[in-house]
Amino acid sequence: MNVEILEDTFELIRPNGEQFAKSFYKNLFRKYPEVKPLFSDIVIEEQEKKLLLSLVLVVENLRNINYLKVMLESLGERHLKYNVVSEHYPFVGEILLETFAQYLNKKWTEEVKQAWTEAYAAIVDIMLNGAKQKYRPLSFYHTELNSNVMERLRIEALTRKYIRNGIHKEIIVQKLMQDSYFREIGQKVGNETTFKIISNVVNKVSNSIERSKD
Ligand code: HEM
DSSP, X not given: OOHHHHHHHHHHHGGXXXXXXXXXXXXXXXXOGGGGGGGTTSOHHHHHHHHHHHHHHHHHTTTOHXXXXXXXXXXXXXXXXXXXXXXXXXXXXXXXXXXXXXXXXXXXXXXXXXXXXXXXXXHHHHHHHHHTOOOOOGGGSTTGGGGOHHHHHHHHHHHHHHHHTTOOHHHXXXXXXXXXXXXXXXXXXXXXXXXXXXXXXXXXHHHHHHHHHO
């Protein structure tokens, strides 16, 4: 995880934190009105504060991963009680990134985007682990995989990790195809489709890393 980038960019958001949280929910409900009923019993201003607080807590503890793990596991477990299921996480991830982009403007570079994409994927992994709810790839039938943010996030995060470890992109594709998560997807949508999508994302990530080295 690129802790420095996460810390630095969050510092830029922090002075406008409350406004940021407001925009986040506005964007979320506009794009995904179907999640609104989950929040029906609550005062949205309170929720905005909680979102901000949880972001602050996460960012402040990026160097304290054990604590972060415990905190996020229990947060994930509580989300089960709020009727949040794994399929909702990509929505929130997408809107979070979008809202970051909106607030960071020109400072929302490819590198920053990658850092937050990776961080969100890691956070969700820990939360879902806490919820002990097996992540079910629901929207995998048809070609929806292509637009499924969470799967892309997962492929991107793993690819970056492998590239950092000096693994060649063809081997990365093979490794991902063997990953139990993507094997399950392969069984649902067909190995060929899964292979194409994984190769596509791996290529994009590796090209963008190559470009950033120039
Ligand atoms: C990184 C991901 C997320 C973080 C850090 C996060 C953070 C939080 C926090 C701090 C609370 C306050 C209550 C508590 O601490 O238990 C909360 C409550 C809640 N969150 Fe999330 N959340 C995340 C993802 C989601 C997703 C994907 C949804 C679904 C769209 C969601 C919906 C809710 C709901 C419905 C509540 C309960 C409100 C209530 O009844 O009090 N959250 N979240």
